[in-house]
Amino acid sequence: MNTLTMGTPLPQGKSIFGSSYGSRPHVGFRRVTTQHPCPVCGGKKWCQVTQDGRLAHCMREACGAIKQAKDDGYIHVLIHDDTLAMSVTRNANAFDRNRNLKTELAPLEIRDAVYSKLLELSPAWKYERELVTAPDGLLARGFAADDVMRFGALPACVNERDALAHRVNQIVADELPLYATTRGGVTVLGVPGFWEGTGGIPKLGRPTKYRSPVLTVPYRDERGNIQACQLRFPFVGKTKSSYVWLSTAEDKLDKEPRGTSSGSPLHFALRAGSYINDLPILITEGALKAEAFVALRPTMRAIATAGVGVAHTEIIAATRGRDTIIAFDSDHRQNKNVCRQLAKLVAERAVDARRIESNASTGIVVWEGAKGIDDAVLANLHLRVLDAAAWFQNLPNESAEEVSVVWQNYGFAPDAEASPNDGQEKKA
Ligand SMILES: [Zn+2]
Structure with a gap:
């Protein structure tokens, strides 16, 4: 005992x-x-x-x-540091009264500063065997060694994550002393993924141990600022890999006090100096997939949502007036839900284009034999870009019925839409 x-x-x-x-x-x-x-x-x-x-x-x-x-x-x-210990102890009582309240989302420049420091202090390279050279690691997805630097990692141990949270907090507080003062010394609060532990110490990620180190995938805006991060849990034993936001959901505030939700921002993947402005923008799901795609096709830009049904309004705004091709996973034609979301996005873009009198096209990328667009490009599969009408004609009956209903609701009829690639295929 x-x-x-x-x-x-x-x-x-x-x-x-x-x-x-x-x-x-x-x-x-x-x-x-x-x-x-x-x-x-x-x-x-x-x-x-x-x-x-x-x-x-x-x-x-x-x-x-x-x-x-x-x-x-x-x-x-x-806590390793005396001054921080004193300041957090002083603040702990005040914080204690509001423990189950969420913290308001920190401004973009703070999130970018904190996440950038996190990637720098804990890069994916640190766990080379688990995250980089593993069978489902970054190199196997087609990333070059240079690309690996775009990603970070969170240690499996709570204690190591605490130390990381502490260092990031300290460095950013030193860089932004005025902002730190407004936060009572805990600069990282308000940045999704960070929350307040016992005695006011900054914590990072889930309050329990992970089975292995996890990949940190930044979600960047069009200017490259990191707005949020997703975690990729690798394939371990029988558990399939999975993605979650580095974020505290409202119903987890009892476990992660004063945490913040990330929302579901878009990710913009591009290689500055390499992309060609006239090429269509590719829309896919998942930042890692979008990054893998532009790593293999640097002349193109990609926008990723966290899921096929997520952030359509933001996608419409980000691609307004620009030619766009949608590349959701290849099983979308059999998966009624994905099909419906894709049809919805096509119709929403068409409605928006009509409103602003734009004739920007929306293509749909199809291929056979791989799930994601990144795998398809890596395997050098033949990619075809179909317009909405051609895509619709090739759908299995069940999916076609779903799509018809969606398009009727939007008053959208594919044949009536002007498209520079009508009925034609072109190579992506
Ligand atoms: Zn314990």
């Missing part, structure tokens, strides 16, 4: 933690609870945290610990 109880001094103070920690005579531990789970493992029982939030005695997680505790469990340093 655990010998550390409320009010006991730090375990073996001076010998482990040196004079700065050892000189605090009576910083007691308190047990974690449902409201205040363990900042290391996320557990609600057994583990303990010091009152000032500097140290955790976690009973489960060895990863990232500075020391194995005498009885059982592991000692983790949560």
Whole structure:
């Protein structure tokens, strides 16, 4: 059984933690609870945290610990820096009253500064074996070594993510002292993915351990500013790879206090100096796919949404008056939902084009034999660009019925639309 109880001094103070920690005579531990789970493992029982939030005695997680505790469990340093510790302790009480409130989204320049620093301090290269050279890693998707620098990584261990959050917070606070003052020293709050841990320390990502390091995929606006990030969890065992926003949903605020939601911004993928303005803009789903596409076809630009049904209004605005080709996954013709979303996007663009009297075309890219457009390009498959009418004619019956209903609702009829490529195929 655990010998550390409320009010006991730090375990073996001076010998482990040196004079700065050892000189605090009576910083007691308190047990974690449902409201205040363990900042290391996320557990609600057994583990303990010091009152000032500097140290955790976690009973489960060895990863990232500075020391194995005498009885059982592991000692983790949560805050390394004295001044930050004092400022967050001072602010902790004020914050505590509002713990389950979300933090308002930070301005774009702050998000960009914080995420840029995060990518710099924790690049994908740091986990080369897991994220870069693995069978489903970046190189296998067709990225060159230079492209890998566009992506970051989050460590699997909570403790390492805490240290990262702390460093990013400190560096950005030093660079933007005025802004830091308005945030009580916790500059990263308001940047989706960051939230406030026990004692006010900045935290990053889920409150529990990941099974492996995860890839960080930035979502950039047209000027290259990072608005948000997605995490790609790799293929581990039988678990398929998956994407989630680095973000705190409203219903997760009890676990990630004072977090912020990312929303679903678009990603603009382009190679400055390489793309040709006259070529159509490709629309696809997922920033990684869009990046892989332009890495292989640098003369083209791509815009990615997080999903086929997401952010249509933003896509319409971003591609207004420009020729566009849509490249959703090739199973879209069999998948009624994807088909419906694609038809909706085509009709919405047509309605918008009619309103502003633009004759910009909307093509649909089709191919056989690979799922994503990036895989298709990598495998050098034959890509065909169809106009809406030709695409519609080639749909299986079930999907065609779905599309008809959508288009009727929008008063859209493909044959009536002017398109420079009517009935023709061209190579993308
Ligand atoms: Zn724990």
